[in-house]
Amino acid sequence: MKKLSTHSFELGAIRPPSEGGSHSLLIRVTRNCPWSRCKFCYGTPYNREKFQLRGVEDIKKDIQAAKTISDEIKQVSWQLGYAGQINNVVGSTIIQREPNLSESHSFVTVFNWLNSGGRTAFLQDADSLIMRTPDLIEVIKYLRETFPSLERITSYARAKTICRKTLEELKGIRVAGLNRLHVGLESGDDELLEHIDKGVTAEQNIIAGRKAKETGFEFSAYVMPGLGGPSRSEQHAKNTARVLNEINPHYIRFRPFVPRPNTPLFDEYQSGKLQISSPHERLRELKTMIEALTVTSRVCFDHMMNAWRKESGELLFTQDYEGYKFPEEKERVLELIEEGLRVSELLHIDAKDMVAMPHL
Ligand code: SF4
Known part of the structure; x- marks a missing residue:
């Protein structure tokens, strides 16, 4: 069997x-991030480096490198009699022959992507919409042409950046193909x-959300x-x-605040200027927020920081990426909050205990 090439492409954090x-x-x-000032985030490894735009041709080269890796993995699948299907046997065969590939982030990313169907892509880093609109469109089209299996492409964006784009730009x-x-x-x-x-102000958050939805995102x-x-x-x-x-977003995703070392809010916390709310205080805050929601969103607790527990020790909320459908499951979420409030605070994991956990 021919050795796989050593193509690689750049990956963000x-x-x-x-x-x-x-x-x-x-x-x-x-x-990196063009803003890099949010006090809960600035100072984290992700934000220490300077923001940079990348050239369209460089990005295309990366997409091409991912394509080459993908083609080579599929070739191994054919050689093993799996007709291009990707599975763990294909992966372990490649790694047995070329153990160094297990340390190649590019190879691992492409293999895992293919192994889970090759249907979704994410544009890194913090605010892809800040690219010139024609450049971003060119990159997205190229990505779609290169990988026709993609059903969904997503990205982070700052609300301020969405506000700055015209409706025509956003539609384009x-x-x-950015979904x-x-x-x-x-x-x-x-x-x-x-x-x-x-x-960003609350009003700009609203304008950004509405513009994004109006243009089909x-x-x-x-x-x-x-x-x-x-x-x-x-x-x-x-x-x-x-x-x-x-x-009325499609998804609302809760990420409870934890002060991260080296950030300004961590310093405020250390100096006693900022108090961290207790698990019950946070649940009561959530209760107030959720009671007031009239949305038809999916409400998700899809992050390990949502660490409240039931009496049994299980997680209080599902961390499923599709979460709870509102308004149908609003009562269910409120019941869970009540259940969490009946559990002793000592059984919940406190935000203070999560300070040193990795920020995923
Ligand atoms: S915009 Fe996002 S990535 Fe940038 S500093 Fe704020 S939270 Fe961090």
């Missing part, structure tokens, strides 16, 4: 957990947004329970519910 779940093909179209990007935008709203409370230096909104600590809990809950109701 992060992607949303839901894209990890589908083993999305990761294509890096920009490097959508028609080219879903993952946007960190974090909160709908202006005071809190300013405090964390999000660089699936909108996946991230919210941080506990971000305001106990003192800003109520305003955070009520104003975030208001913004979410105005947008």
